[in-house]
Amino acid sequence: AADVDPEALRRRALDALVAARDRTALLTDSVDDGELTAQHSPLMSPLVWDLAHIGNQEEQWLLRAVGGREALRPEIDGLYNAFEHSRASRPSLPLLDPAEARTYASDVRGRALDLLEAAPLHGGGRPLERAGFAFGMIAQHEQQHDETMLITHQLRSGPAALTAPPPPAPAGDETLPVEVLVPGGPFTMGTSAEPWALDNERPAHEREVAAFHLDTAPVTCGAYLRFVEEGGYRDERWWAPEGWAMVREHALEAPLFWRREAGQWLRRRFGVTEPVPDDEPVLHVSWYEADAYARWAGRRLPTESEWEKAARHDPVSGRSRRYPWGDEDPTPAHANLGQRHLRPARSGAYPQGRSPSGAGQLIGDVWEWTSSDFLPYPGFVAFPYREYSQVFFGPGHKVLRGGSFAVDRVACRGTFRNWDLPVRRQIFSGFRTARDA
Ligand code: AVJ
Ligand code: FE
Secondary structure, three states: OOOOHHHHHHHHHHHHHHHHHHHHHHHOOOOOHHHHHHHOHHHHHHHHHHHHHHHHHHHHHHHHHHHOOOOOOOHHHHHOOOOOHHHHHHHHHHOOOOHHHHHHHHHHHHHHHHHHHHHHOOOOOOOOHHHHHHHHHHHHHHHHHHHHHHHHHHHHOOOOOOOOOOOOOOOOOOOOOHHHHHHHHEEEOOOOOOOOHHHHHHOOOOEEEEEEEEEEEOHHHHHHHHHHOOHHHHOOOOOOHHHHHHHHHHOOOOOOOOOEEEEEEEEEEEEEEEOOOOOOOOOOOOHHHHHHHHHHHHOOOHHHHHHHHHHHOOOOOOOOOOOEOOHHHHHHOOOOOOOOOOOOOOOOOHHHHOOOOOOOOOOOOOEEEEEEEEEOOOOOOOOOOOOOHHHHHHEEEEEEEEEEEOOOHOOOOOOOEEOOOOOOOOEEEEEEEEEOO
């Protein structure tokens, strides 16, 4: 499945780095300098922090670790270390200004591309360099911050700075079953083969998963609205204790960015207020809200292993695919990825992206909360740094799967794991529900 030819890998790395930088430019050139340095939400960094942090990570891993170069600006490392300063405190740091941040990031990039041109990219060598891993990791890192910056765009007030065409409509007059059956038995979870898989996706290992039913599509705004209107946010029965405390403390009554006006539910989406669409996956719900909805519906969230089995297991061959549709990299016909659209597609879209079980939209559209805590797989080894995954393992973080419309394909695959606090709602999060067979 994976390219091993060094020239193909070099091209793949170059394309991924260029695509990430084009997207970073779109996100940071679409607002003025005042907006780049402003704090749009205490939950987020100023955009100019993400920009220089992208350059700083690239410098540390490509120029210094791979290339053995001296630091270009050693004095700024601390400013852009996410563990030294909280997001809320970042605007008061002596950050590079927008022009300096752009110059720094492009200076680093020029040197990184020189390194890529000369990199051996063979199968041997140091693990960081094997199959261009460091280049792939840095492209994924930049794309992850591009998603973070898109969240900041969603949180900012004022008129829209970004526009995009709507995603494709569902295929014709097809009526999909509400749920699909995933047969019981073992499957291979995680990967040891995917060259740019991050440490937490490794290694491949066998898991036993009993038969279960899974929603064909993510839960829609229309379905979620019934939970809202039938008093879901006022009934303690549906909520985990911490979730109920969150609902009471913040007087929650609907997903983030929704409001009710003159008997109609509206939502704000990238600077535009519009009616809540009925058949689009619900977005901006916390794990607690997803968990409460599932209980109200008489169902539950899928476990992370269930999600991955539904997305990857091929019952004919018995092997796990890279994606629901097979091993082929995502194209625009498979999934809503890469910020090509600024919203999830309606339920039933992307028929070419379905899994063998018939589940759709597992990749792209909305991140899907699972019931599982973020934990290491058996045989996990932190690589190349403990702060990517290891320091987050434990019951405090819940796993999200599948990627959203805001995730680039380089950072999305059947094995990819994301995680966040169960109270988070500004992320592009939705969910689907399951039940035992
Ligand atoms: C994997 C999305 C949780 O954004 O906090 C970026 C990715 N790690 N820089 C995050 C990450 C370091 C991470 N998530
Ligand atoms: Fe980062």
